[in-house]
Amino acid sequence: MTTLTxxxxxxxxxxxxxxxxxxxxxxxxxxxxxxxxxxxxxxxxLADHVRAPEGWHTLWAPSSAKGRxxxxxxxxxxxxxxxxxxxxxxxxxxxxxxxxxxxGVTVASLYLPSGEAGTPRQEEKERFQAEFLDHxxxxxxxxxxxxxxxxxxxxxxxxxxxxxxxxxKTNQKSSGFLPEERAWLTRVLDEAGYxxxxxxxxxxVAGPYSWWSYRGRAFDNDAGWRIDYLMSSPxxxxxxVEAHVERASTHAERWSDHAPVTAVFELG
Amino acid sequence: MTTLTxxxxxxxxxxxxxxxxxxxxxxxxxxxxxxxxxxxxxxxxLADHVRAPEGWHTLWAPSSAKGRxxxxxxxxxxxxxxxxxxxxxxxxxxxxxxxxxxxGVTVASLYLPSGEAGTPRQEEKERFQAEFLDHxxxxxxxxxxxxxxxxxxxxxxxxxxxxxxxxxKTNQKSSGFLPEERAWLTRVLDEAGYxxxxxxxxxxVAGPYSWWSYRGRAFDNDAGWRIDYLMSSPxxxxxxVEAHVERASTHAERWSDHAPVTAVFELG
DNA sequence: CGTGCAAAG
DNA sequence: CTTTCCACG
Numbered sequence: 001m002t003t004l005t006x007x008x009x010x011x012x013x014x015x016x017x018x019x020x021x022x023x024x025x026x027x028x029x030x031x032x033x034x035x036x037x038x039x040x041x042x043x044x045x046l047a048d049h050v051r052a053p054e055g056w057h058t059l060w061a062p063s064s065a066k067g068r069x070x071x072x073x074x075x076x077x078x079x080x081x082x083x084x085x086x087x088x089x090x091x092x093x094x095x096x097x098x099x100x101x102x103x104g105v106t107v108a109s110l111y112l113p114s115g116e117a118g119t120p121r122q123e124e125k126e127r128f129q130a131e132f133l134d135h136x137x138x139x140x141x142x143x144x145x146x147x148x149x150x151x152x153x154x155x156x157x158x159x160x161x162x163x164x165x166x167x168x169k170t171n172q173k174s175s176g177f178l179p180e181e182r183a184w185l186t187r188v189l190d191e192a193g194y195x196x197x198x199x200x201x202x203x204x205v206a207g208p209y210s211w212w213s214y215r216g217r218a219f220d221n222d223a224g225w226r227i228d229y230l231m232s233s234p235x236x237x238x239x240x241v242e243a244h245v246e247r248a249s250t251h252a253e254r255w256s257d258h259a260p261v262t263a264v265f266e267l268g
Numbered sequence: 269m270t271t272l273t274x275x276x277x278x279x280x281x282x283x284x285x286x287x288x289x290x291x292x293x294x295x296x297x298x299x300x301x302x303x304x305x306x307x308x309x310x311x312x313x314l315a316d317h318v319r320a321p322e323g324w325h326t327l328w329a330p331s332s333a334k335g336r337x338x339x340x341x342x343x344x345x346x347x348x349x350x351x352x353x354x355x356x357x358x359x360x361x362x363x364x365x366x367x368x369x370x371x372g373v374t375v376a377s378l379y380l381p382s383g384e385a386g387t388p389r390q391e392e393k394e395r396f397q398a399e400f401l402d403h404x405x406x407x408x409x410x411x412x413x414x415x416x417x418x419x420x421x422x423x424x425x426x427x428x429x430x431x432x433x434x435x436x437k438t439n440q441k442s443s444g445f446l447p448e449e450r451a452w453l454t455r456v457l458d459e460a461g462y463x464x465x466x467x468x469x470x471x472x473v474a475g476p477y478s479w480w481s482y483r484g485r486a487f488d489n490d491a492g493w494r495i496d497y498l499m500s501s502p503x504x505x506x507x508x509v510e511a512h513v514e515r516a517s518t519h520a521e522r523w524s525d526h527a528p529v530t531a532v533f534e535l536g
Numbered sequence: 537c538g539t540g541c542a543a544a545g
Numbered sequence: 546c547t548t549t550c551c552a553c554g
Contacts, residue, residue, distance in 0.1 A: 013548045067549040114545055214546040281539045335540040382554055482537035
């Protein structure tokens with residue numbers, strides 16, 4: 001029995017995370033695939049051992065806007081294929097999506113725009129959602145036709161249900177917990193057929209949250225949001241035997257405002 | 269016999285300098301008047317003990333552009349008068365000039381624009397120089413008529429002679445050591461009748477430099493520039509009995525890229 | 537190289 | 546509150 005362990009982590013600036021614990025975290029992780037978001041750097045701007053860490057294959061998808069967004073997929077085995085973007089004129093150069101094919105499974109890193117209610121940034125988020133839902137459907141169909149599984153990992157910037165953020169009552173008009181955003185996530189599950197693997201294994205708990213604002217005492221009060229998801233095809237979800245969030249125990253151990261989210265799948 | 273000790277210091281951001289040693293330096297100084305440049309903050313943005321230090325009267329002249337320029341004059345005795353700007357439409361709100369009257373002497377804090385050869389910033393510097401030379405003449409005449417002395421202290425952003433910067437050979441096309449800038453400083457002395465009090469007391473030495481770039485190893489190599497001057501009326505210059513630059517001995521003791529420059533005058 | 541800003545999150 | 550950008554120095 002082999003396993004596939006996949007981790008997603010929004011690093012909030014990989015250059016800042018380096019030296020705050022990211023390097024040590026990567027060296028210690030047992031994941032086979034690591035999806036990163038908010039790299040906020042061109043590969044050239046990264047230290048050699050971060051850009052090309054020993055023992056990993058890397059796919060970097062920076063934004064054309066310097067210092068913004070940027071996703072990556074790291075894998076211990078060499079991918080059969082690498083793709084950046086999802087066929088969107090508007091978003092393919094914005095460092096928000098990349099995917100690799102491993103034998104039998106496609107793993108994607110997603111950084112959905114964060115939005116701000118009532119502003120053009122929210123409209124951009126909505127446009128991304130509309131285009132991306134189409135891609136999610138295509139991806140599932142293609143994977144099903146090829147007999148592959150798929151998991152789309154990353155920062156989706158939406159908390160789905162009340163259990164997915166501590167202060168849900170006061171955030172019903174906040175971007176990230178708007179009714180239309182939550183409905184969109186429901187369509188990702190019901191219409192495109194994905195499974196939220198962490199919630200599947202932990203159906204009744206509050207959280208586990210994966211992001212705490214740096215503002216105020218959000219981390220100390222565990223006033224977090226669960227906005228980082230691994231969304232997989234149903235066949236893969238059924239094989240998920242473990243899923244957890246690596247919440248730092250102390251403020252000093254944090255190297256991002258997000259925590260890594262990991263799922264372990266039993267294969268073959 | 270009473271003395272008047274005047275210090276000028278470009279602080280390169282007073283908020284940054286606070287906590288790097290400025291506060292301790294001010295507490296220890298024996299100066300009677302301190303002229304500051306590059307405060308880069310509104311008074312409101314400063315900690316109370318920095319905005320209104322115990323034992324000092326203060327005149328703050330911030331720039332209307334946030335985070336830029338900004339001069340101040342601190343005095344142990346209450347000024348008879350305070351003035352901001354020198355009657356220039358273009359420059360009076362830019363945080364580059366303020367003066368106070370003490371009994372028998374006017375003390376001014378100047379931050380001359382820094383310029384960049386061949387750019388609009390150099391033209392701005394030239395316009396400032398032209399207007400400011402007129403003010404220097406008026407100031408001298410008014411002081412002479414009133415039987416007052418005057419000293420204009422600050423960052424003049426021009427090295428006068430070869431002895432005033434270490435790398436004069438390679439900087440003859442650099443803003444700060446252009447022939448026309450050096451000629452203008454000569455006019456400040458010969459035409460407006462001011463005396464460079466530090467050079468008067470130290471006529472033969474290289475420097476003493478008052479600014480070292482943060483780039484490279486300028487400070488370690490003492491690759492400095494003497495661009496901070498106390499320019500006084502001749503009567504006051506004759507009474508200058510000591511003048512020196514407070515160059516930090518170690519990098520760790522620096523709280524600005526400039527060092528304070530101090531002159532002691534014997535009065536009455 | 538360092539300061540303070542803005543935009544983003 | 547934090548990261549990264551930029552303009553300025």
